[in-house]
Amino acid sequence: MGDRRRRLGGILGFAAVVALAAGAAAETNVRSIAVGLTCESLPRTVVWKGDDASSKISGSLLSLRADLGMPGGIVFSLSAGAVLTDFRGLEFNGLPIGLAYDASPLLGLAFGAEAIVPLHEFSGLEIGATGRLVYAFGMSKTWPLEGFAVEGSAAGRSSWLEAAAGPRLTWRRLAGFVPYLEIQARWLQASFKMSETLEDLQGEETKRVRGDFSFSAALGVEVPLSDRLSLRARAGLLPRSGGADALALVGFAYTFEGRKGP
Amino acid sequence: MTKTPRRLLPAFPALLALLAVLCAAPGPGDAAPGRFQKRIVRGAARWSPPAIRTERPIAGRRSFRFAADRVLVRFRSEVSDEYAEGLLRSYGFPGLRRIAGIGVWSVRTAPGQSVAETLTMLRRNGDVALARPDYRARLADVPNDTYFASYQYSLRNLGGVLNISPELQLPMTSGADIKAVTAWDEARGDAETVIAIVDTGVDLDHPELIAKLVGYGHDFVNGDEEAGDDNWHGTHVAGIAAADTNNGAGIAGVARDCRILPVKVVAADGNGYYSWIIDGIIWAADHGADVINLSLGGDVDDPFLEDACRYAHDKGVVIVAAAGNDGQPGVLYPAAYDDYVLAVAASDYNDALAGFSNYGPEVDVAAPGVWILGPAPQWYVGEGYLPYLFASGTSAAAPHVAGLAALLRSAKPDLTVDQVMQIIRYTADDINRTSLPGRDDHAGYGRINMERALVPYILR
Numbered sequence: 001m002g003d004r005r006r007r008l009g010g011i012l013g014f015a016a017v018v019a020l021a022a023g024a025a026a027e028t029n030v031r032s033i034a035v036g037l038t039c040e041s042l043p044r045t046v047v048w049k050g051d052d053a054s055s056k057i058s059g060s061l062l063s064l065r066a067d068l069g070m071p072g073g074i075v076f077s078l079s080a081g082a083v084l085t086d087f088r089g090l091e092f093n094g095l096p097i098g099l100a101y102d103a104s105p106l107l108g109l110a111f112g113a114e115a116i117v118p119l120h121e122f123s124g125l126e127i128g129a130t131g132r133l134v135y136a137f138g139m140s141k142t143w144p145l146e147g148f149a150v151e152g153s154a155a156g157r158s159s160w161l162e163a164a165a166g167p168r169l170t171w172r173r174l175a176g177f178v179p180y181l182e183i184q185a186r187w188l189q190a191s192f193k194m195s196e197t198l199e200d201l202q203g204e205e206t207k208r209v210r211g212d213f214s215f216s217a218a219l220g221v222e223v224p225l226s227d228r229l230s231l232r233a234r235a236g237l238l239p240r241s242g243g244a245d246a247l248a249l250v251g252f253a254y255t256f257e258g259r260k261g262p
Numbered sequence: 263m264t265k266t267p268r269r270l271l272p273a274f275p276a277l278l279a280l281l282a283v284l285c286a287a288p289g290p291g292d293a294a295p296g297r298f299q300k301r302i303v304r305g306a307a308r309w310s311p312p313a314i315r316t317e318r319p320i321a322g323r324r325s326f327r328f329a330a331d332r333v334l335v336r337f338r339s340e341v342s343d344e345y346a347e348g349l350l351r352s353y354g355f356p357g358l359r360r361i362a363g364i365g366v367w368s369v370r371t372a373p374g375q376s377v378a379e380t381l382t383m384l385r386r387n388g389d390v391a392l393a394r395p396d397y398r399a400r401l402a403d404v405p406n407d408t409y410f411a412s413y414q415y416s417l418r419n420l421g422g423v424l425n426i427s428p429e430l431q432l433p434m435t436s437g438a439d440i441k442a443v444t445a446w447d448e449a450r451g452d453a454e455t456v457i458a459i460v461d462t463g464v465d466l467d468h469p470e471l472i473a474k475l476v477g478y479g480h481d482f483v484n485g486d487e488e489a490g491d492d493n494w495h496g497t498h499v500a501g502i503a504a505a506d507t508n509n510g511a512g513i514a515g516v517a518r519d520c521r522i523l524p525v526k527v528v529a530a531d532g533n534g535y536y537s538w539i540i541d542g543i544i545w546a547a548d549h550g551a552d553v554i555n556l557s558l559g560g561d562v563d564d565p566f567l568e569d570a571c572r573y574a575h576d577k578g579v580v581i582v583a584a585a586g587n588d589g590q591p592g593v594l595y596p597a598a599y600d601d602y603v604l605a606v607a608a609s610d611y612n613d614a615l616a617g618f619s620n621y622g623p624e625v626d627v628a629a630p631g632v633w634i635l636g637p638a639p640q641w642y643v644g645e646g647y648l649p650y651l652f653a654s655g656t657s658a659a660a661p662h663v664a665g666l667a668a669l670l671r672s673a674k675p676d677l678t679v680d681q682v683m684q685i686i687r688y689t690a691d692d693i694n695r696t697s698l699p700g701r702d703d704h705a706g707y708g709r710i711n712m713e714r715a716l717v718p719y720i721l722r
Contacts, residue, residue: 056330056376089330091718094674096681097689098448098718143721147714149688149700149707154721201684237373243331244373 032069037062038079038232038251042134042162044188044214045240048090048207056245057160057190057209058086059136061110067253073118073128083110083136085158092194094205097145099154099194106158108138116168124173130182131165145198152198160190160209164216177223186238188212214238218247228255328395333380335367336392349389355380368396404443405507405514409635409650414513415611416502416630416662417442424611426633426652438613438693438709440629440662442516445712449673451520457503457668458546458554458579459661460539461496463489463526465639468497468649470505470512471522479524480545482538489524493532494642496524498653499557501637503661504668512650513635516665516712520672523551528558536560539596540570543581547574552671555664556583556603557657559594568599575602580667580682582606584656586620591703593624600624604667604683608632608659609709613693619656625706626683627690631659666712673716689714 042059063081070076084105092099111134118128137159145152166184189211195204218236225231229252236247337346343360350358350369357370371380377395384393404410410417415424421436456476464471466478466488479489491497500522507518527542528534539558546554554574571581582604583597597605605624608616608631616632631654638651663686670682677685690708692699701707 058376093718094676096674096677096685097714098716100718100720103721145719147719149690149692152688154719156721198684198688201681201688203681246373246375 030068031071032067032255034067034069034230034253034255036065036067036232036251036253038065038081038249040247040249040251042247043245044162044186044212044238045243045245046188046190046209046212048192048209050094050207051091054240055089056086057188058105059110059160060084060086060105061112061134061136063110063112065112065251065253073126075114075116077112077114077116079110079112079114081110083108083138085136085138085160087158087192090192090207092205092207095194095196095203096201097148097152097196097198097203099196101156101194103141103143106138106141106156108136108158110134110136118170121172124171126170126172128168128170129165130168130184131163132184133161133163135159135161145196148198150199152196152201154194154196156192156194158190158192160188162189163187166215177221179219179221182216182218182220182234182236184216184218186214186216188214214240216247220249229253230255328377328397330377331371332396333369333371333377333384334361334394334396335369335384335390336365337367337389338391341389346389349387353383405446405518406510407505407507407514408511410514413635413652415439416634417514417516419611424633432611432633434611435613438609438611438630440516440666440710441713442514445666445669445716446518448716448718449669451504451517451669451672453519453521455517455520455552455668455672456523456550457500457517457520457661457664458523458525458542458549458551459496459500459503460525460527460542460546460554460556461499461558462493462528462530462532463491463496464500464522464524465491465497465637465649466524468501468637468639470501470515470637470649471497473506473509474500474504474515474520474522476521476523476550479526480542480549481526482541482545483526483529483534489526491524491526491639492530493528494638494651495528495532495557495657496526497639498634498636498651499555499657499661500524502634502658503555503665505637512637516662517668517672520665520668523549534558536562536564536567540566543570543574543596547577547579551579553580553582553664553667555661556581556596557655557660559584559586559597561592561594563595563598567596568602571596571599571602575679578679580604580664580671580679582660582664582667584660585622585625587618587655587657588620589618590620591622593620593622598622598624600626604663604686605706606631606656606660606663607705608654608656609693609705613691613709615694615704616654616656618654619659619704621704623703625703626687627663627707628693628705628709629659629662630709631656631662634658663710666710666715669712669716685715686710 040061044057045054047054061083063079065079068076086105087101090101114132116130120127140157142155164184164186168182170180190209193206216236216238220234223231232251234249238245354372355369359368381393384390419439424432481489504517504520505513505515507514525542525546527538585597585605585607586594593605596603604626607619607625607628609628610632633652640649687707691711692708694705
């Protein structure tokens with residue numbers, strides 16, 4: 001019930017962002033519309049509630065994206081696509097029969113909303129702010145539990161929500177490409193509900209990450225390939241104790257009206 | 263003169279048979295032993311025990327447990343060290359270390375790169391001969407108790423011969439055990455988890471037990487607060503369940519870090535009344551027992567005895583009881599109270615069911631119960647003998663299950679009694695599946711498997 005409520009909350013939150021963006025787009029004239037395909041890697045090392053050791057949530061997103069260019073250089077982006085989330089190493093020791101997750105990544109759906117707001121520009125350096133919300137929820141997957149005296153199975157479902165915001169510095173004086181630097185504060189909430197059934201022996205455990213907070217730094221670039229087609233790439237690091245998680249994004253965008261840089 | 267454990271084979275059946283006679287009798291006056299009593303055979307000849315193995319092999323761990331930020335790489339023999347180092351640096355690995363002597367490099371993975379990604383990348387390189395995760399090992403955590411390796415096949419059976427005496431050499435089947443060693447890596451119990459041994463009492467000064475006792479318990483036979491053992495049975499049972507383990511002497515207990523609450527309900531001659539057993543169960547449940555072991559039973563179904571079991575069950579106590587040693591249909595009471603008690607049959611060093619083990623629909627699981635080494639009072643075994651003895655019976659099987667129940671209670675305190683009982687049942691190995699596949703009346707769901715009950719199942 002709680003998970004359903006959270007999922008509903010996530011969808012409603014996303015819908016609210018979409019509505020705001022749509023409202024803004026409706027009220028103000030949309031200067032440009034760009035659509036594209038984006039492939040993104042979002043790994044995050046976390047410590048699940050109740051665990052001592054850290055483990056990694058690795059999200060791989062393939063999404064369709066629409067960028068709405070507004071007056072003042074503001075860009076609202078909406079995305080939707082598939083996500084593969086890897087939870088390898090996660091253990092569910094609260095279940096009657098403990099389970100250790102070493103299965104393939106879970107397939108799910110992801111929705112995202114992003115805003116880029118330019119604040120000030122001098123001598124080709126644009127100072128702006130970005131904010132982003134990604135909500136991913138996995139489809140339920142079932143595994144047989146073998147080797148027991150009775151037949152059994154386990155079923156898992158996951159979801160995560162990441163919000164990120166921070167300053168963005170864009171250098172617009174270079175010919176042929178537009179580089180930028182993003183520093184972001186990132187907040188992650190995740191849950192993975194696992195249930196198991198062995199005849200009349202049943203159990204359910206939900207692992208949670210409640211508001212894991214981190215910072216990232218990323219360098220990105222937009223390279224116009226033609227008047228309307230552009231390549232987007234971004235790579236960054238998310239430092240953690242003992243190392244860092246690497247962020248990566250690559251994608252293409254096709255602009256229908258005019259062309260709007262990042 | 264070398265000290266040695268004594269043999270005592272049919273003593274458990276004798277005790278249970280006596281109780282059966284007692285329970286069938288209409289009154290105390292009819293409780294004379296007789297028709298089922300068997301004479302105790304004691305090993306008269308002293309013998310030299312075989313050399314005790316001291317090697318401590320490392321048991322395997324689950325495969326995904328390796329360093330998350332490191333891999334090991336070996337290059338082909340024609341690749342120079344300088345070239346190898348340069349190649350590894352070209353990948354951008356933040357740390358390199360050459361392990362001298364075997365030409366292997368320990369490589370720290372690049373930030374954000376998983377071990378699998380790193381290995382895939384390295385294996386694509388034609389100069390790399392072998393790239394492996396840096397697997398995690400652990401201490402070879404086999405308890406150092408003197409007789410663990412040689413005699414406690416029930417906990418870890420590596421095959422070979424069970425050397426009871428020069429005349430009694432029993433070939434064993436490797437793996438015919440309850441998989442205790444692997445399970446101990448996950449759970450060893452804790453001092454807060456208490457197993458009540460409701461039996462003949464416990465030798466309160468026995469070196470295997472003295473540090474494990476919660477207190478002196480209660481004696482319902484003599485009506486005092488000191489449940490000493492004037493038989494030997496309870497001491498033996500208590501040691502199987504939770505003997506002092508890894509103390510460099512004697513034997514290992516199943517619930518190695520759990521404690522024992524002694525409760526005496528059977529007299530020195532092996533007789534006890536249902537009223538004493540009822541009192542013992544209720545007293546144990548009221549005095550902090552998490553698990554009650556009842557290596558005893560009678561033929562007669564008695565609602566008061568069942569009520570006592572229900573009382574303890576409803577207070578969150580897991581009750582384990584012996585099925586009986588008559589080798590015939592009819593599980594003894596209280597083991598037969600299926601809703602509240604786990605009934606335990608006996609298996610042997612080859613995972614065969616013991617011929618003396620009672621059977622019936624109430625049997626839940628089996629556990630090793632043939633030639634089980636356990637502690638015994640020194641006064642009982644006599645001077646010149648070690649305070650241990652071998653014994654057989656479902657009485658020796660039940661405390662293995664009680665020990666597992668205690669480990670489950672300590673590892674997962676939120677589980678209900680019924681869940682603990684189901685875990686023990688459903689994780690058992692179906693040892694007689696060739697003749698009776700699935701649950702049957704002889705082995706129940708099978709011989710208990712501590713590893714399956716306690717070590718997480720890997721979802722792949």
